[in-house]
Amino acid sequence: MQMHFTKQTGLYKMKYAGSLDTNVLLRLLLNDIAEQHTATKRLLGQAPNQFAVADTAIVELVFALNRYYGFSRSQTAEAVEGLMSLKEINCNRALFERAIPFYVTHTGLSFEDCCLSVYTQLNDAEPLWTFDKKLANQALNSKLVVA
Numbered sequence: 741m742q743m744h745f746t747k748q749t750g751l752y753k754m755k756y757a758g759s760l761d762t763n764v765l766l767r768l769l770l771n772d773i774a775e776q777h778t779a780t781k782r783l784l785g786q787a788p789n790q791f792a793v794a795d796t797a798i799v800e801l802v803f804a805l806n807r808y809y810g811f812s813r814s815q816t817a818e819a820v821e822g823l824m825s826l827k828e829i830n831c832n833r834a835l836f837e838r839a840i841p842f843y844v845t846h847t848g849l850s851f852e853d854c855c856l857s858v859y860t861q862l863n864d865a866e867p868l869w870t871f872d873k874k875l876a877n878q879a880l881n882s883k884l885v886v887a
Contacts, residue, residue, distance in 0.1 A: 756790060762797045870882050
């Protein structure tokens with residue numbers, strides 16, 4: 741892991757090989773477009789550092805796997821866990837290692853809602869105030885805003 745000093749902030753930051761978007765992640769996982777899958781594997785294999793993967797890309801990945809590719813929640817969890825296990829990938833593991841199992845067991849909630857619930861726990865920012873009755877009923881750290 742390479743670090744570099746940033747004069748602007750006076751902090752050391754991790755040096756990344758770049759960032760990966762959702763389509764690159766999909767091609768890696770699905771191998772549905774052979775040339776793009778090969779190019780993605782080559783990119784990962786040749787990089788001197790890890791690639792950053794934004795929370796948004798993982799959330800979008802889960803949505804696409806479920807909605808467009810027909811993955812079950814368990815299949816999606818297995819795919820995301822496999823992606824997070826790659827040493828070339830740097831993502832918010834603290835969030836997703838908790839949000840994925842929550843998503844699998846709380847079938848009435850979207851992955852976005854599961855991430856919001858876990859985010860409040862990780863950041864000691866409970867409760868999660870919401871107008872969403874389903875979320876308030878299923879996520880114990882959520883409370884309904886009464887209008």
